Amino acid sequence: MPIEIKMPALSPTMEEGTLAKWLVKEGDTLKSGDIMAEIETDKATMEFEAVDEGVVARVLVAEGTDNVKVGTVIAILVEEGEDASAVDAPAAKAETPQPADTQFKGSPDPADPNAKGNEGDAAPRTETQAEDHGRPADAGPAKAGTANAAPAKGAGDRVKASPLARRLAEAKGLDLAAVSGSGPNGRIVKADVDNAKPGAKPATQAAAADAPVAAATPAPAAKPAAIPDIPHETAKLSNMRKTIARRLTESKQTVPHIYLTVDVRLDALMKLRGELNASLESRGVKLSVNDLLVKALAVSLMAVPKCNVMFTPDQLVTFKRADISVAVSTPSGLITPIVKEADTKSLSAISTEVKDLAARARDNKLKPEEFQGGTASISNMGMFGIKQFEAVINPPQGMILAIGAGEKRPYIVDGELGVATVMSATGSFDHRAIDGADGAELMKMFKELVERPLGMLA
Incomplete structure (x- = not known):
């Protein structure tokens, strides 16, 4: 039976961390106490030991990934002799949090094109989360018969799109609920956003077109400070x-x-x-x-x-x-x-x-x-x-x-x-x-x- 290895809480206040380095790879056999990975918290880099024995069937979070929430499944183990290829990797990856939609206050802007993250499904933003980040909430469940909405929806009636597609759509001012996805299971990918026309609105928002502008307009997204045109170098902020x-x-x-x-x-x-x-x-x-x-x-x-x-x-x-x-x-x-x-x-x-x-x-x-x-x-x-x-x-x-x-x-x-x-x-x-x-x-x-x-x- 597959065993889920989850992001540990290495301190009482740890909520997320960076998976700095994997010390094992798929196919390796682990014993209890073996060092699996190095995890960077907000104050130190710590070693993560294996508790269970087995074979590494899947590594679900790549090393160097930032903002991995505590409890996120980062790898799958199977018992010796069990068929590792039978492990459903996509289902396991669905539990991996997406930096674009699970940030908390004080974290780096997920709109940064250099930010690392997985290309799995993203959890929808609630109204409260949207207010925290200055971005609109994801569209809720679509009404029956809404055009173009069904192909891009997944379990729980949420828009299915890659993080890259979400960032590009946000930069172009597109609403993903109005974009038809051409990827697997109707998932919206980069090409769909590139071909979409700016200004398109989903049918669910058309019904609210007569609402007051102040109520319908989301808070403007915070813009990073403009970097002067002076020779410089940049360094990614550590945790x-x-x-x-x-x-x-x-x-x-x-x-x-x-x-x-x-x-x-x-x-x-x-x-x-x-x-x-x-x-x-x-x-x-x-x-x-x-x-x-x-x-x-x-x-x-x-x-x-x-x-x-x-x-x-x-x-x-x-x-x-x-x-x-x-x-x-x-x-x-x-x-x-x-x-x-x-x-x-x-x-x-x-x-x-x-x-x-x-x-x-x-x-x-x-x-x-x-x-x-x-x-x-x-x-x-x-x-x-x-x-x-x-x-x-x-x-x-x-x-x-x-x-x-x-x-x-x-x-x-x-x-x-x-x-x-x-x-x-x-x-x-x-x-x-x-x-x-x-x-x-x-x-x-x-x-x-x-x-x-x-x-x-x-």
């Missing part, structure tokens, strides 16, 4: 880049940010770091300034629990430990692996963990639980010479700390003007959950811990 764009836009649009900045003297911290590194050298551990700042933020959050929070529409969640998300730049984009229980971990443990997480983040090898969650974030751009910046909150967290470069500045030392190594730290707070006074208390505590660092080790 990670799409997610970064969506989440940061949502954060700035929905989270009221308040920014608080303090100048912090680093001399005592740098001295302590040097002493600790000397004692840890035999263990192969070398602390960075950022390792100590992660610890300082975690201890500060426990001292000021009103800032170690998450806002939800009906409740305020206060966390009992400090899990710090550390911003790491990778070739694919920014990711924030988490140092869990940073408030109670030793500095050497934090340093070792941060290095390991950062290395695996750059190789897209993090597990979902290693970058999802966290109670607050820290982003350090001091190594680039950035003096001060304001970071965007990483929802649903309530705050993020932005660290600037340490530099020699005039500073009041023991009541007298002198020169000290000083950095600027800016906290971004969700003002729905954290009042300004509470945010100021956290920044004050952080400053005290950095300037008197033995306090965070006690």
